[in-house]
Amino acid sequence: MECISIFDMLKIGIGPSSSHTLGPWRAAERWIKELKEANRFNNVEKIKVDLYGSLSLTGKGHATDLALMLGLSGADPELIPVDSINSIVETIKKTSTIKFNNENPIEFHYETDIVFNKKFLPFHANGIIFTATINGKNQKATFYSIGGGFVVKEERKNSKRNKEIFKTFPYPIKLGTELLAYCKDLNMSVSDVVLENEKSLRTPESIDFELQRIWNTMLECMYIGCHTNGNLPGGLNVKRRAHDILLNLRGDLPYNNPQEWLETIRLTEVKFRQILKWVSCFALSVNEVNASLGRVVTAPTNGSAGVIPAVLMYYMVIENHNADFQDIKKFLLVAGEIGSIFKKGATISAAMGGCQAEIGVSSAMAAGALTELLGGTPEQVLIAAEIAMEHHLGLTCDPIGGLVQIPCIERNAMGALKAINAAELALETNPEHVKVPLDKVIATMWETAKDMNSK
Structure with missing residues (x-):
């Protein structure tokens, strides 16, 4: 993101928290996009999500786990019928299966595959690590929900990049x-x-x-x-x-x-x-x-x-x-x-x-x-x-x-x-x-x- 539009500041999404609900939801979408761009999506055998810091400490109250399941399922927070949220989540819980991006059914146990870690990652208080098992090997991606539904990766702390953010x-x-x-x-x-x-x-x-x-x-x-x-x-x-x-x-x-x-x-x-x-x-x-x-x-x-x-x-x-x-x-x-x-x-x-x-x-x-x-x-x-x-x-x-x-x-x-x-x-x-x-x-x-x- 090289400039902040008013549409970055005013986003349509699902409550209750932009940093704890919408941010993790968007992070899941970005992770899926990265897997697809790297031609790895179709080879994913298992997925796991680790939450850190504030996302972990208050994640249950902010429905962070629900947002992640919805994001991993391919639902769009701007368009999803609100009255369908509970049924999607309950289906995942009952079947222990998530339809990854609404495409590939993958075994998923929400009690153990979303982990609430109380420790903080150094870059930001709201840390998320997605892990995809591909050909028996774990591949990780770390995201941070920095408020207002904004999501960044850790390399964004690079000062040279930050100097270029507002020039477009x-x-x-x-x-x-x-x-x-x-x-x-x-x-x-x-x-x-x-x-x-x-x-x-x-x-x-x-x-x-x-x-x-x-x-x-x-x-x-x-x-x-x-x-x-x-x-x-x-x-x-x-x-x-x-x-x-x-x-x-x-x-x-x-x-x-x-x-x-x-x-x-x-x-x-x-x-x-x-x-x-x-x-x-x-x-x-x-x-x-x-x-x-x-x-x-x-x-x-x-x-x-x-x-x-x-x-x-x-x-x-x-x-x-x-x-x-x-x-x-x-x-x-x-x-x-x-x-x-x-x-x-x-x-x-x-x-x-x-x-x-x-x-x-x-x-x-x-x-x-x-x-x-x-x-x-x-x-x-x-x-x-x-x-x-x-x-x-x-x-x-x-x-x-x-x-x-x-x-x-x-x-x-x-x-x-x-x-x-x-x-x-x-x-x-x-x-x-x-x-x-x-x-x-x-x-x-x-x-x-x-x-x-x-x-």
Whole structure:
């Protein structure tokens, strides 16, 4: 990967964790691809997976083992029918056979062929070693899930390669100051600059199609979460709350699908206290779906997937009832770019940087994006992102039982509300009076993450 697209930051996948579920799933896909390219796939006699570090310690709670079985089976996390997941996994368990890439049946015992090793590999906290037995000999491949569904191999730590990562866009951006310089020199908004970079990778039609697909997934996810009652899986018996909040807010207007639901909310007269409840409802709904192995959009991770759709819904429901796809497009372009700057300068992996790397980054992404839609300058967009992160610094990652439920779900609601507040503060801020620029807070976040990582 020589550049970070917004579509790298906003990925469609299955919950509950981008680093512990989507990442291992994608790693399995990459391993299969490598075996095929080396003409070894058809000769595989047996497969085994070893998990290390955080993937091992919290893998059961994050469904890492299920994701690996699905990935090894050739299922696509963007397309797999969610209601078929359990049947695929149960078939593997009952038959002790996995249909490798949905092609070759191979004997597979999930209790012993997925091994949870408590020790850490040196390169990253989320290590995976795939072993294929071919002609009686074991061949290994090591991958790392580094957050947000990103997967790398160990050789990526080579410094010479890292220097080449950000050179393919017409306007390469690694720092906030570089983004602002392009905005000034080109007389463009943040979203315009990001769009020009994306057009170097895809056609305008493809960009619009993918952004619409991302938004549709977000909207559907909120709809499902708000209309599903009961407890979350995993053993903690956490009660879903979005459904009950919706019942107290929805009003009497009828609707039959997510888009009609959005339009009925727009017709509702909303007061300040209800705004807080609506935003919280949107955010909670997404992460309740995520905790149930539902389909969400990493933004930038699964654990923080509720912040960006909740803030975008806030804009469409409260700020601008006439908002359309062009507004959605600008919001997602800005959010994706801010997320990529954090990834390049620090991390979006909770295993490496704590929850500040997930909820903090998602709040910064949403704050900056909302600021542009509210008429903020490029400078104010970055100020909003800085404010949002500044008030998440030091936030640790310590989920109860290794599940992305407590306190993760509530933190999405808090991150969304902080993003809205950060945007409002940024709009009232003169850039000349800013003491801490975005790049400084990213550097501080990374230093905090390194201290936090060992503790």
